[in-house]
Amino acid sequence: xxxxxxxxAGYGVIGQRLADGVARQGDMELVGVADxxxxxxxxxxxxxxxxxxLYLVDxxxxxxxxxxxxxxxxxxxxxxxxxxxxxxxxxxxxGAKNKELYVKHNKKAIFQGGEKNSVADVFFHGYANYxxxxxxxxxxxxxxxxxxxxxxxxxxxRAYGIExxxxxxxxxxxxxxxxxxxxxxxxxxxxAPSHQAVDLMTIMPHIEATGILVHTPVTHGHIITVxxxxxxxxxxxxxxxxxxxxxxxxxxxxxxxxxxxxxxxRYARDLGNPRGDMxxxxxxxxxxxxxxxxxxxxxxxxxxxxxIPETMDGIRAACNMETDRLKAVAETNKYLGLxxxx
Ligand SMILES: NC(=O)c1ccc[n+]([C@@H]2O[C@H](COP(=O)([O-])OP(=O)(O)OC[C@H]3O[C@@H](n4cnc5c(N)ncnc54)[C@H](O)[C@@H]3O)[C@@H](O)[C@H]2O)c1
Numbered sequence: 001x002x003x004x005x006x007x008x009a010g011y012g013v014i015g016q017r018l019a020d021g022v023a024r025q026g027d028m029e030l031v032g033v034a035d036x037x038x039x040x041x042x043x044x045x046x047x048x049x050x051x052x053x054l055y056l057v058d059x060x061x062x063x064x065x066x067x068x069x070x071x072x073x074x075x076x077x078x079x080x081x082x083x084x085x086x087x088x089x090x091x092x093x094x095g096a097k098n099k100e101l102y103v104k105h106n107k108k109a110i111f112q113g114g115e116k117n118s119v120a121d122v123f124f125h126g127y128a129n130y131x132x133x134x135x136x137x138x139x140x141x142x143x144x145x146x147x148x149x150x151x152x153x154x155x156x157x158r159a160y161g162i163e164x165x166x167x168x169x170x171x172x173x174x175x176x177x178x179x180x181x182x183x184x185x186x187x188x189x190x191x192a193p194s195h196q197a198v199d200l201m202t203i204m205p206h207i208e209a210t211g212i213l214v215h216t217p218v219t220h221g222h223i224i225t226v227x228x229x230x231x232x233x234x235x236x237x238x239x240x241x242x243x244x245x246x247x248x249x250x251x252x253x254x255x256x257x258x259x260x261x262x263x264x265x266r267y268a269r270d271l272g273n274p275r276g277d278m279x280x281x282x283x284x285x286x287x288x289x290x291x292x293x294x295x296x297x298x299x300x301x302x303x304x305x306x307x308i309p310e311t312m313d314g315i316r317a318a319c320n321m322e323t324d325r326l327k328a329v330a331e332t333n334k335y336l337g338l339x340x341x342x
Pocket of ligand 1 (some may be wrong): 001009010011012013014034035036037039041057087090091093094098112113114115143144175303304307312
């Protein structure tokens with residue numbers, strides 16, 4: 001099978017990582033990326049020697065790119081023409097507008113969490129509902145928190161059956177380097193139920209879910225605590241056994257030094273991972289507790305990189321590259337080096 005040709009729209013926090021993720025897949029080709037302005041990320045792309053061709057979306061001022069010597073390979077529509085599938089990681093809401101062009105050029109697309117669910121045919125998660133994405137034209141990925149949350153709940157659900165979950169999300173307020181949320185030192189409440197719990201029920205309708213979200217003035221990852229009720233009692237050992245088998249869940253302990261969200265960020269940098277990224281969620285073995293018949297645990301969500309593997313799964317599903325869920329996620333995991341720490 002020839003390589004599936006992929007383009008990325010919006011070379012921001014997520015788009016850079018999607019481009020890198022595609023470039024690592026041996027059976028996919030990254031044709032190029034599209035953006036609107038010579039942002040710092042685009043300037044860094046140029047300083048790195050343009051490993052990815054750049055195309056300009058409508059409204060971009062080419063003279064601004066020329067002025068700083070950034071080579072441009074063509075227009076957004078030219079990029080769309082060359083690919084089998086677009087990954088849209090433009091700002092939330094812009095993807096719905098870009099979709100008009102994907103439809104016009106009869107191309108598949110995968111949107112990120114900031115778009116409305118109505119932008120796509122399927123709300124997608126590589127592990128939980130891979131089969132629903134097979135052969136579809138438009139997928140929407142779950143948001144970062146939902147992606148990681150579903151990984152862990154799906155893991156227990158497939159092993160033992162889950163009836164109900166209640167979550168608390170301690171949410172990082174912005175990404176590292178962001179200024180648009182100001183310099184803050186306060187916690188902020190969201191109205192319940194959190195969208196992540198509602199989204200989980202959309203993807204896993206057999207599970208009743210609810211939850212509360214608290215914004216915190218940190219940037220290195222969200223932490224979610226989950227209380228889950230199994231169809232049978234799930235002991236601490238049963239939960240641990242299941243989590244340890246999952247290649248996108250890194251089971252750690254506080255005693256090893258994983259004290260919190262920042263420990264994961266530092267560890268990823270020590271590993272030499274580009275930008276301090278981690279594709280896997282962290283799960284503290286010493287956070288797993290039994291509460292009556294329920295099981296409770298805490299996970300770390302590296303918000304900038306967690307949705308990349310499930311997006312690669314989405315390409316495999318939408319482009320009919322693989323119809324078997326486990327084979328598909330295993331291919332993605334192989335190319336991204338997931339599970340290699342075991
Ligand atoms: N940042 C996160 O932690 C995170 C996590 C998961 C999902 N998401 C979702 O991913 C999507 C992208 O978020 P982000 O944080 O990467 O945003 P971002 O602001 O970092 O990047 C968006 C990029 O799109 C470019 N752009 C602007 N208009 C465009 C257009 N018309 N067409 C193409 N590109 C355009 C911008 O110049 C920018 O480079 C959103 O749906 C968001 O909700 C973000």
